Amino acid sequence: MPEGQGIRPFLERSVTQRRWGLLWVNLLTLTAVVLGAHYSTRQLLQVLHEETQTQETLAELQTVLTLVTDAETGGRGYLLSGETSFLEPYTAAQQSLTASLEGLAEHLRGDRLQQTRFTQLKALLRERLDLLEVSIAVYKTGANQAVQADFLREGKQVHDRIRQTIDEMADHEQRQLRQVMARSEVLADRMNWILLGGFGLNWVIFWVTYGLLDRQILARQRAEQELQQVNRALKALSACNQLLVRAEREGEFLQQICQAIATVGGYPSVSIALAIAEAPFWRAIAHAGVETALPDNPTLPTGQSTRGTASHTSGEQTAAIALPLSFEGDRGCLQISHPPDKPFSPSEIQLLEELAGDITYGVEMLRTRRAREQAEEALRLAKSNLELRVQERTAALTITNHRLEQELLERQRIEEALRQSESRFRSAFDDAAVGMAIVDLDGFWVKVNSKVQTILGYSDAELLMTTFAALTYPEDLEMSLQNMHDLLSGKIDAVEVEKRYFHKLGHIVWVLLSVSLVRDRAGQPLYFVAQLQDITERRAIEKMKSEFISVVSHELRTPLTAIHGSISLLVSGVLDHKPDKAQRMLEIASAETKRLVRLVNDILDLERLECSTVVLEREWCDAAGLIMQAIEAIQAIADKAGISLQPETVSMQIWAAPDRVIQILTNLLSNAIKFSPADSTIRLGVEPSSQDGLEYARFFVSDRGRGIPADKLESIFGRFQQVDVSDSRRRGGTGLGLAISRSIVTQHGGRIWAESTLGEGSTFYFTIPIPIAPEKAQSLCEE
Secondary structure: OHHHHOHHHHHHHHHHHHHHHHHHHHHHHHHHHHHHHHHHHHHHHHHHHHHHHHHHHHHHHHHHHHHHHHHHHHHHHHHHHOOHHHHHHHHHHHHHHHHHHHHHHHHOOOOHHHHHHHHHHHHHHHHHHHHHHHHHHHHHHOOOHHHHHHHHHHHHHHHHHHHHHHHHHHHHHHHHHHHHHHHHHHHHHHHHHHHHHHHHHHHHHHHHHHHHHHHHHHHHHHHHHHHHHHHHHHHHHHHHHHHHHHOOOHHHHHHHHHHHHHHHOOOOEEEEEEEOOOOOOEEEEEEEEOOOOOOOOOOOOOOOOOOOOOEEEEOOOOEEEEEEEEEOOEEEEEEEEEOOOOOOOHHHHHHHHHHHHHHHHHHHHHHHOOOHHHHHHHHHHHHHHHHHHHHHHHHHHHHHHHHHHHHHHHHHHHHHHHHHHHHHHHHHHHOOOOEEEEEOOOOEEEEEOHHHHHHHOOOHHHHHOOEHHHHEOHHHHHHHHHHHHHHHHOOOOEEEEEEEEEOOOOOEEEEEEEEEEEEOOOOOEEEEEEEEEEOHHHHHHHHHHHHHHHHHHHHHHHHHHHHHHHHHHHHHOOOOOOHHHHHHHHHHHHHHHHHHHHHHHHHHHHHHHHOOOOOOOOEEEEHHHHHHHHHHHHHHHHHHHOOEEEEEOOOOEEEEOHHHHHHHHHHHHHHHHHOOOOOOEEEEEEEEEEEOOEEEEEEEEEOOOOOOOHHHOOHHHOOOOOOOOOHHHHOOOOOOHHHHHHHHHHHHOOOEEEEEEOOOEEEEEEEEEOOOOHHHHHHHHHO
């Protein structure tokens, strides 16, 4: 019975598994095609970006060559004609050359060969510009034409080397451009093949799926037919077993068996026959249903046991099967037939063989009932054996039950240990000081802790719906995918890199990423484990340090270059017979030396203020008196520039460091004088102000200069920041005065800002808080 009933679930499970397997193959194929197309598209976009960057690099090289040529033409024109108008394109080319070189350096980042050539180009440009400056200086000194010709000859050689270097760089970029265009064609062809191949493969899978489903439907129909036949044979077997229990006489028992098989089993014809000894025919001893011919060959059913060999024949009208029977030496057969369009199935034949065996057993039992004593003894023996088997089975079941209980306890202990281990892992994962994440093999976030959510700005649900690639900065994506491929291929066990992600608010977040791959016992990859540390602030500090060193080195190099040039002219002896020009060179060297000293002092002063190593010695002082002291300190410079200073003050007591407030006022007055036209007036003063319930003394310095653009009103308070980079050369100054002023005001608890209108002038304001009472000021000072 269980074997017959198990056919349908097996077939249904087989059909379902095959159907879903093919559907999953189809889905995975589509996914592979989409991913391949996506990857090729990303590579194509990267190639297009490289092509654009190469073209921009060629344009920048042409711009640099044009600027150098303009500087060369202007300088030569001035040296040959002495007309100062030739210096205008020379000066303009010098000013624009720096920006062009910066843009070119940005485009050449990542190409070591081009960067080497770019370094040589910068050195040649600096050498050429220095030669032009020296040539112009020599020309102004009135040197002979031979000296000027030497400078011009040497300058032309340098210019030719510059042009050669630019041509080599341009040739290199042209070769790269051709390579990039060839890669773009290859990527486009690859994308077309991926799409065509994916379409063809899915079409083949569709037809294979269709064919398999059709075959499974036919197999299911045959299985259902076989199941019906098996159920019919099972019913007949069950009815015969019931008759076997109630049977008393052999002939009646055999006839009831035939009737039950025909009626309950639904077979049209059932016969039981015995072979006549030494006669080639059979004698029917029981029959039910329509008449059918008995086998002609009495040796057809053979075998001495209850389970012999079965054989069956088919005709035009019926399909029959003859099953061997053995009755204490008598040979018999059980013949069953039904229409030929429903042949006997193997399972039905097996059940009918069991039925023949039961019939044989029933006949033998009836024949042996005559010897009741022997039967009762056999029954007692069977009962004893049965009890023994029951006891043995009970003992075996007891042992098995005990073993199962032990296994259950062991499994419960292991599950408890696993739960504790999982709890410890979850606690360590969620409460880690660094970002922890689990990423599947397709790049999707599977699990993240709160630190990752804080770093990237996304919630847990938002991260689990996206991939790491979607949040990766485009320039870092190729590196990330390559690292992922190397981990999967086993080239590396772990990787640690610095990369960029996009924060949910849109800005870039730098992280130190450590990734390792987890595999199962068979070595198959399961998922990635990643650690993320936010290093954005550290990168910003490193960038600020680099920019500061770059600016300071530039500002230090400028006065040193002027000092070196002046001293070189004096040492060369060119000005031995021109004491006025020699004196001018000494004055230039002296002025630049003072400027260098001021720059160093300002840098040291600013660093001490920002590091809080300078303690402000505050005291009660009159704000109007501080303004007058600042005017006295700057009056001589104002008189020399033809500028009048107009104080507008009221008597106010403030709690501040008087020397530092005067330093702020002199810095603001010095800047106002530099950028104010002659015969103009600079207003300065102090007035009371309040904000958020606090009292302030608000100082102001107002000029009628050229004004400051709106986008510069905040940046001018940074280090080495000026509205025009040429101001430091034409008007002097280090570009640190406003930065120092902001640090002083900040330490006083106030703020400094500027308001300006282009063409009309600027006004600088700063505030100093006024404590409520001297006792309060004293307590603040002690704190």
